[in-house]
Amino acid sequence: MSTDSRFDGPGPDEIWHSSLAEGRFMLQQCRRCGTCRFPPALVCRECGSADLAWKEATGQGTVYSATTVREREGNYSVALIDLAEGARMMSRVEGIAPDAVHIDLKVEARIVDGPEPMVVFVPTKGDAS
């Protein structure tokens, strides 16, 4: 085989899901420019380098924007979270009413177990903002 060894092994989506299944919230960081990215991919969006390393996220974040989705079955939060590492992800904030989730709220990650584990956020204790 003449494949390029830099891309050997499971792909980034597979690594994301298998890490989550083990209870770990992992992010990619560019070894060249230091930028963190989400969702996972093969290259750094910032500088184009294909040399990315996986590291465990701190789980700390800030709400960048938030909406309450209103459905007959009930209302729920959908939010964009700016992670401390610099990447942004869609998620939801739990533990408070959906319409109490506001921009600039400090949050921290939780992994919800299940057949499809997922990252959600709760307000950081002591953040009264």
Next chain:
Amino acid sequence: MSHPLRGSAAIVGIGNTKRWKAPGRTPFDQLQEAAILALEDCGLGLKDVDGLFCAISSSGLPVLNVAERLGISVRHADGTMVGGASFLFHLQSAVAALENGLCDVALICYGSNQLSAGGRLVSMPDPQPYEAPYKPRYPISSYALAAARHMHEFGTTRENLADVALAARAWANLNPDAFARGPLTRDEILSSRMVSDPITRADCCLVTDGGAALVVTRADRARDLAKPPAYVLGTGVAVSHRQIAAMPDLTTTAAVESSRRAYAMAGVSPTDIDHVMVYDAFTITTLLFLEDLGFCPKGEGGAFVSSGAIAPGGRLPVNTNGGGLSCNHPGMYGLFTIIEAVEQLRGACGARQVQGAEIALAHANGGVLSSQATAILGSAATL
């Protein structure tokens, strides 16, 4: 020196089925009717068409389906699919292809049965596994997140957003072909059902059926056809993301880049534009595009609209057909921004006609503020 593509091609024929509620017609039926109307409008025939440009929500192979149905012998084709802005991407591609002799008569076409097929956006096979677990309403929640951020940073209010919808309705009331006509009040909009905060049902575009088509030729041929040509003075496109979480700044769209490219090619600036069409999928998109296209400073879109600037009698005629909010919105609306711009340049708009319109700007959006495309059209006097 002017850009080599400036005025090199012209829109010579337009087709608009105006069948906003047409049960029993497929998207391809709407598209074919629009194509026939557009060719008859300029006096050309299907056998003259050798460049085919189309995108359709329900088909992964639109060029093949359309070429077969219309019997077009394709010498050049482009089925770029970037959502509602696709057709302005196609226009840029058609202008380049015409100038380089890859085709002589370009047909850009679209059809939809979104309303008759059941209402909600026809979903394209494009799963988003990093969003889906959180169940955002697609695409409404993405636009809601942008609106919430705009309100946070600039103090934009729901009243400002409501005034976008009011202006659109006021224009629609001057357009006998608009789907939603009749009185509408700010209170009715503000008390409309909340869907994804801060976006209510009244902040969302219509759901209709419809079909539209353009015929584009090189400028030399355009002069000899039936209707006054709308010359393509400038085009520009840009793509910034697919998922809303990957949009760098939710208050500034890639319309900044697409319009900069279009203005540069056309050699004009926002103050030269007589008539504006922006893709109003939601009320917030009109605000964002007025800012990003340079018609008002960033953050001042709300105040600009609430001053009455874009409504009939205001200083900038915007979305004079009634827009996606009150005229029509068959799944992907982009082509209709061009249709209205051409009709205004032809002086064919009756009660809603912008007097002396010589330069029109049409801007379209696709995905979730993801793709942006700007076209600047002019009458013969602007060449």
